[in-house]
Amino acid sequence: MTAGPHKVKITYCAECGYEPQTLDLAKTLMLEFGSRLSSIELIPWDSGAFEVSVDGELVHSMRREGGFPAHERVKNAVRARLSG
Amino acid sequence: MSVDRARFEQGLTYEGFKAQMTRNRDRLEENERRVQLRPEDVAGFRDLPRPLHVVVLAEDWCGDVLANLPVLGRLAAESGKLDLRVFLRDQNDDLMQRYLNQGMYKSIPVFAFFDEDFREIGHWIERPASVTELRAKRRREIFAGNPEFGAPDAPVDQLPEDARGRLQTEIQRMRDETTPFANAEVVRELRELVNRVAA
Numbered sequence: 217m218t219a220g221p222h223k224v225k226i227t228y229c230a231e232c233g234y235e236p237q238t239l240d241l242a243k244t245l246m247l248e249f250g251s252r253l254s255s256i257e258l259i260p261w262d263s264g265a266f267e268v269s270v271d272g273e274l275v276h277s278m279r280r281e282g283g284f285p286a287h288e289r290v291k292n293a294v295r296a297r298l299s300g
Numbered sequence: 301m302s303v304d305r306a307r308f309e310q311g312l313t314y315e316g317f318k319a320q321m322t323r324n325r326d327r328l329e330e331n332e333r334r335v336q337l338r339p340e341d342v343a344g345f346r347d348l349p350r351p352l353h354v355v356v357l358a359e360d361w362c363g364d365v366l367a368n369l370p371v372l373g374r375l376a377a378e379s380g381k382l383d384l385r386v387f388l389r390d391q392n393d394d395l396m397q398r399y400l401n402q403g404m405y406k407s408i409p410v411f412a413f414f415d416e417d418f419r420e421i422g423h424w425i426e427r428p429a430s431v432t433e434l435r436a437k438r439r440r441e442i443f444a445g446n447p448e449f450g451a452p453d454a455p456v457d458q459l460p461e462d463a464r465g466r467l468q469t470e471i472q473r474m475r476d477e478t479t480p481f482a483n484a485e486v487v488r489e490l491r492e493l494v495n496r497v498a499a
């Protein structure tokens with residue numbers, strides 16, 4: 217595991233009803249990584265946003281990739297950070 | 301599935317929709333109070349030769365529903381010529397599939413207008429393009445005038461929390477300032493649509 221805190225941020229459009237997808241992803245990460253993540257921050261936003269970043273690196277953007285991210289893809293990004 | 305009287309009557313009245321809202325009812329009703337209708341706009345609906353049925357697809361979490369359904373609600377109340385039935389998008393996919401935005405997106409609200417024999421006159425989706433364009437322009441101006449907000453397309457989570465809060469405030473102010481224009485554009489587009497029945 218790399219040193220230092222590892223943070224995930226999920227920015228979601230609160231006007232679009234994306235709370236279920238946000239909470240599902242947060243729960244997946246909580247159960248998979250537990251205290252190996254220092255924080256999972258949920259940021260209510262607008263404009264159709266659904267963005268996930270790991271340690272400041274954008275790993276999914278609804279605007280860029282379309283749709284919601286596969287949980288496995290986000291988990292792999294986190295694993296890469298933890299082991300990198 | 302086509303829309304007939306039996307299907308139409310399965311929908312909620314506008315008041316019924318408001319009564320079942322689990323969130324944002326205060327925002328919807330505040331927007332309803334703030335809508336300013338010109339007498340000629342009300343007359344444009346009141347003078348329709350026949351009442352129209354309007355199928356509405358909506359959900360209480362959607363910002364465009366909270367902004368635009370109250371405009372339709374006020375037009376219905378003040379003209380007496382629009383009979384609304386609201387269907388929750390996520391429980392009525394048969395209807396949603398008929399009105400996909402660009403054939404792909406489940407954008408709401410949808411307002412679909414029918415004559416007395418349930419022949420469709422036309423439908424309206426989400427918000428006027430002119431409103432999307434104006435707000436995109438104003439959004440670009442906010443970023444141009446505030447370098448601390450970074451690039452318009454940059455992930456917002458990269459902003460410090462205080463800058464994020466200021467950006468949110470600026471965007472909300474811009475939305476409030478453009479609301480009268482947005483409401484007027486909704487009315488204009490709906491008038492153009494229903495005028496087809498009067499033609």
